[in-house]
Amino acid sequence: xxxxxxxxxxxxxxxxxxxxxxxxxxxxxxxxxxxxxxxxxxxxxxxxxxxxxxxxxxxxxxxxxxxxxxxxxxxxxxxxxxxxxxxxxxxxxxxxxxxxxxxxxxxxxxxxxxxxxxxxxxxxxxxxxxxxxxxxxxxxxxxxxxxxxxxxxxxxxxxxxxxxxxxxxxxxxxxxxxxxxxxxxxxxxxxxxxx
Amino acid sequence: xxxxxxxxxxxxxxxxxxxxxxxxxxxxxxxxxxxxxxxxxxxxxxxxxxxxxxxxxxxxxxxxxxxxxxxxxxxxxxxxxxxxxxxxxxxxxxxxxxxxxxxxxxxxxxxxxxxxxxxxxxxxxxxxxxxxxxxxxxxxxxxxxxxxxxxxxxxxxxxxxxxxxxxxxxxxxxxxxxxxxxxxxxxxxxxxxxx
Numbered sequence: 065x066x067x068x069x070x071x072x073x074x075x076x077x078x079x080x081x082x083x084x085x086x087x088x089x090x091x092x093x094x095x096x097x098x099x100x101x102x103x104x105x106x107x108x109x110x111x112x113x114x115x116x117x118x119x120x121x122x123x124x125x126x127x128x129x130x131x132x133x134x135x136x137x138x139x140x141x142x143x144x145x146x147x148x149x150x151x152x153x154x155x156x157x158x159x160x161x162x163x164x165x166x167x168x169x170x171x172x173x174x175x176x177x178x179x180x181x182x183x184x185x186x187x188x189x190x191x192x193x194x195x196x197x198x199x200x201x202x203x204x205x206x207x208x209x210x211x212x213x214x215x216x217x218x219x220x221x222x223x224x225x226x227x228x229x230x231x232x233x234x235x236x237x238x239x240x241x242x243x244x245x246x247x248x249x250x251x252x253x254x255x256x257x258x259x
Numbered sequence: 260x261x262x263x264x265x266x267x268x269x270x271x272x273x274x275x276x277x278x279x280x281x282x283x284x285x286x287x288x289x290x291x292x293x294x295x296x297x298x299x300x301x302x303x304x305x306x307x308x309x310x311x312x313x314x315x316x317x318x319x320x321x322x323x324x325x326x327x328x329x330x331x332x333x334x335x336x337x338x339x340x341x342x343x344x345x346x347x348x349x350x351x352x353x354x355x356x357x358x359x360x361x362x363x364x365x366x367x368x369x370x371x372x373x374x375x376x377x378x379x380x381x382x383x384x385x386x387x388x389x390x391x392x393x394x395x396x397x398x399x400x401x402x403x404x405x406x407x408x409x410x411x412x413x414x415x416x417x418x419x420x421x422x423x424x425x426x427x428x429x430x431x432x433x434x435x436x437x438x439x440x441x442x443x444x445x446x447x448x449x450x451x452x453x454x
Binding site: 107109110115117129130131133142146147149150153182183186 | 299302304305307309310311312313324325326327328329330331332337341342343344345346347348349377378380381382383
């Protein structure tokens with residue numbers, strides 16, 4: 065495990081020796097996308113990764129086709145994944161840290177915090193999926209908001225996440241299966257409706 | 260009014276003489292975004308235009324900043340706008356035609372049709388906002404799906420849209436105000452909750 069490296073956008077990536085350089089930091093998003101595909105194919109939920117927001121500077125026309133020749137990555141002001149489950153609006157982000165004792169809040173942009181508060185206020189289901197200590201946790205937006213209102217510290221302790229989040233397990237068939245936790249959050253039952 | 264012109268992606272654009280070349284076809288999206296901003300600022304609904312899906316071919320690193328130097332526009336397989344209103348999932352697309360008697364179905368990609376069916380099946384609110392004959396209509400997904408199941412024609416007659424859609428009005432303060440129709444679709448009341 066390589067730790068302490070700092071990548072663009074202040075997102076610290078967690079990767080094992082076996083993962084190639086080109087895959088670094090893709091793991092969490094990849095296993096979430098595996099779950100999303102499983103949910104879509106089995107008609108359980110309908111959740112997608114949003115396109116990456118970019119700012120386009122230069123477009124050229126070749127044979128009537130538009131081609132982007134200069135563009136930059138915008139700082140995300142929303143979260144990476146959204147969609148619907150049982151008619152409910154779902155939005156969440158995947159966050160990784162190599163830090164073992166806490167999750168640095170610098171991983172969450174200020175606009176993302178506002179976005180989480182707004183989704184929560186409008187009755188949507190919003191959360192983070194956090195990869196820490198080789199474990200995966202779903203941390204509900206409400207718990208994050210309460211923490212930020214109460215605490216002045218710049219990171220969320222690992223033990224807080226462990227106690228207040230829901231642990232998620234990777235499954236080779238379903239990917240990182242998180243919808244059963246969403247079901248708990250909306251008070252329904254995943255098992256019943258998956259039949 | 261210029262009619263019969265064919266633009267990239269088979270999307271026919273509707274624009275008046277007063278609109279500059281650079282604005283062509285932007286009008287409908289622009290007045291929808293005005294409404295979305297009004298809804299967000301007044302805490303009525305929380306709906307965004309999705310980032311445009313692009314395929315990235317070449318990225319260069321300049322001073323630790325990533326810059327996209329070659330990319331192309333992907334064919335959209337989902338709809339342009341999504342978000343939430345009273346906890347409900349909302350997704351829709353803006354479609355324009357210069358055709359005065361019907362809306363050509365070539366304006367809707369095959370994957371978008373599947374997407375509309377899936378959102379509908381999962382209990383989301385899905386619709387098109389169609390600009391035709393200098394009028395704007397909200398056409399619910401269910402009505403579109405029923406039409407496609409029943410008819411073999413390659414366009415939706417203007418009169419069908421007029422009879423089965425909901426006319427929308429532009430308002431200089433609110434933009435193209437559509438949320439009151441969404442409210443009818445979910446059986447609530449916009450006026451009550453806007454206070």
